[in-house]
Amino acid sequence: MIDTPTIDPRTLRGVLGRFATGVVVVTTRTDDGLAIGMTVNSFCSVSLEPPLVLFCVSRASQLHPLFTGASHFAVNVLSEAQRKVSLSFARPGRDRFKDLTPDTGRLGAPVLPDALAVVECTRASIVEAGDHDIVIGRVVAMSADEQGLPDPLVFYGGAYRRLDPQHADWWTAFA
Template structure:
């Protein structure tokens, strides 16, 4: 018989949810005239009509105030060949772009090359949720999909299909 845990230990919950495989994305925006970005695995489709997505940003993240107040974003769904991009945007600190090439999208958000798909979005609402904020976005532009395999996050690490 399966034992039910009545009080949830934070580390046990993290380990348990690590068994839910997710895609990996980098969300970018402009803050104080500079490109910023972060790796997320909390990307979720919310609605097709109207097209909406969400991602979550932790309150302890140095980038939290910048993402919580941004008006436009670019969401880059990473391919299996973009593991280094994933790691670069997961590092601490504000300057994560380094020498990565980028160009402004139609919304002004920084676009990275070679993603599986890139979605340009406008912020709709920021919803407090525990130690994170949920950033709800409307999709404004969709950039073509490339045919690579996705980069996945599972059990605390990145994987390929």
């Protein structure tokens, strides 16, 4: 057996907080039709063929059984202008839509107005991972804001941050 050092969770959180992430709100509906959603920054692309994405949900969250049991969900990519939406969906409780009137996506999940992009998925699988579960979804529909490139909502070092477009280095990896 290999002896591994004890990793302090607060230190780990601080170190991992050095990785900048986008912010999304994942939404679905309960069996009785209630719209639910939560702010997530553990979202990423998994595969292009087949088209798969993932997000993580804490097993301690009251929303955990609703998201891991949902047959479908929508991932709403937030813009800088949607900080209040992010904060609203990050707070405890289930009634997070009280100030919003969402659209309904192709699969029935709530879709937030003015999202930069929306990725609609059917649940492909759930993977246990420590104190979280990884929800993998198969992409079945998607859309993106066609009005240029509004600033995304970015999280880094425990705080929302802004990108500086003045220092953007526009390049294409596949050019």
